[in-house]
Amino acid sequence: MTRSASQLLHAHVGAPSVEGEQTIPETPCWNCAGPYTRAVPLAGFIKVSLTDQNTARAPRSDWVCSACVYVRARFSPVPGRPPKEGKTQGGRFCNYTHMMCGNEYENASKGEKPRILAFLRKPHASTWFAAIADSGQKHTLPYAPVNPPGVAGRVRFDEATIQIGDWAIVDDMIALLTAGATKEEIERGQYEPRAWTICREELQAFEATHAPQRGSAWFRIALWLSQRDEETVQARMSAEKDMKAAKAAEEKLRGKAQGRGRGAAPHDDGRGADPPARAVPVDVPEGGAEALGSDPDAHAERGEAQRYGGRVGDAAAARPATPGPEQLSLFGGT
Numbered sequence: 001m002t003r004s005a006s007q008l009l010h011a012h013v014g015a016p017s018v019e020g021e022q023t024i025p026e027t028p029c030w031n032c033a034g035p036y037t038r039a040v041p042l043a044g045f046i047k048v049s050l051t052d053q054n055t056a057r058a059p060r061s062d063w064v065c066s067a068c069v070y071v072r073a074r075f076s077p078v079p080g081r082p083p084k085e086g087k088t089q090g091g092r093f094c095n096y097t098h099m100m101c102g103n104e105y106e107n108a109s110k111g112e113k114p115r116i117l118a119f120l121r122k123p124h125a126s127t128w129f130a131a132i133a134d135s136g137q138k139h140t141l142p143y144a145p146v147n148p149p150g151v152a153g154r155v156r157f158d159e160a161t162i163q164i165g166d167w168a169i170v171d172d173m174i175a176l177l178t179a180g181a182t183k184e185e186i187e188r189g190q191y192e193p194r195a196w197t198i199c200r201e202e203l204q205a206f207e208a209t210h211a212p213q214r215g216s217a218w219f220r221i222a223l224w225l226s227q228r229d230e231e232t233v234q235a236r237m238s239a240e241k242d243m244k245a246a247k248a249a250e251e252k253l254r255g256k257a258q259g260r261g262r263g264a265a266p267h268d269d270g271r272g273a274d275p276p277a278r279a280v281p282v283d284v285p286e287g288g289a290e291a292l293g294s295d296p297d298a299h300a301e302r303g304e305a306q307r308y309g310g311r312v313g314d315a316a317a318a319r320p321a322t323p324g325p326e327q328l329s330l331f332g333g334t
Helices: 005-012 043-047 066-072 113-121 168-179 185-186 193-213 219-227 230-259 304-308
Strands: 022-028 033-040 063-065 097-101 104-108 130-134 154-157 160-163
Touching: 005 066, 005 097, 005 130, 005 154, 033 043, 066 304, 097 219, 104 113, 104 168, 113 130, 113 219, 130 193, 154 219, 160 219, 168 185, 168 193, 168 230, 185 219, 193 219
Parallel strands: 130 154
Antiparallel strands: 022 033, 033 063, 097 104, 097 130, 154 160
8 A cells, every 4th residue: 555645755754753642553544544553543643633523534444544644733843944034933844845756755845846847848867756735734745646657647636636637838927927917817817908918819829728628727837836937037128128228218309399390399299488577557556556435435426437437547447436325216217
């Protein structure tokens, strides 16, 4: 019976002991179902830390192998991942991707996807496995399939077991990302206007070939593994910047040329100088404004010129108001 991924890795790091382990006849592990002769009672294991009982591979077993206890423990050191400066503890096994072929083992963080991709794509001369961590919160090693030698196989990706497919989709995803599309656009199959502008041919070719696979587990992990070529992207963005600057300079020159045909053009858009502001006319009587006098009777009779006169200062002058009360005609006569 083949050992599990956690058992193979446990043996590779020297098979360290765990608290409460016992030597037993070879028995399937409750967690990974691999055969082992060192284990701890299931009751004690569940009592300590277990929160994913539904993942048991051999639910009728009463033992959990020392390997699963070790890789699930908080304080078990991950090979090549010492604590960061100022820290006393390093990362947990579930925080990293673990890959092993025969006696060759390596791990990778989420930021080291090229290493994971390179391992998965190469031919494997011996039995191998890959337990790939995405969230960093899921135990993957106990459930990673162990594959026979070769290229094809299955891998564990957080909580999913995925069959590796055609690597051409990864190559095309990398090309499309490098051309200017985003992972969110590729995942949805809905592209923003910018993507249509700068990489129309690439996205149309990709959709024509790979759209039927969208939503599958293989499409999801292929997109997760794909990363754009940063050197090519920087060269493209630099070229786009230069093109934009050249276009702006050309438009500025065109505006100046149009301005010369109409005279001076102090504005960047070619418009001529603004005309001088016109003064607002103000009519002020000679001698300046007089002090206000007393208000005459509101019913005082006004002269003709007062009722129908022109502007202040015109030749026609108003008759003075009647200084005292006066009998008026009923029909407006004098």
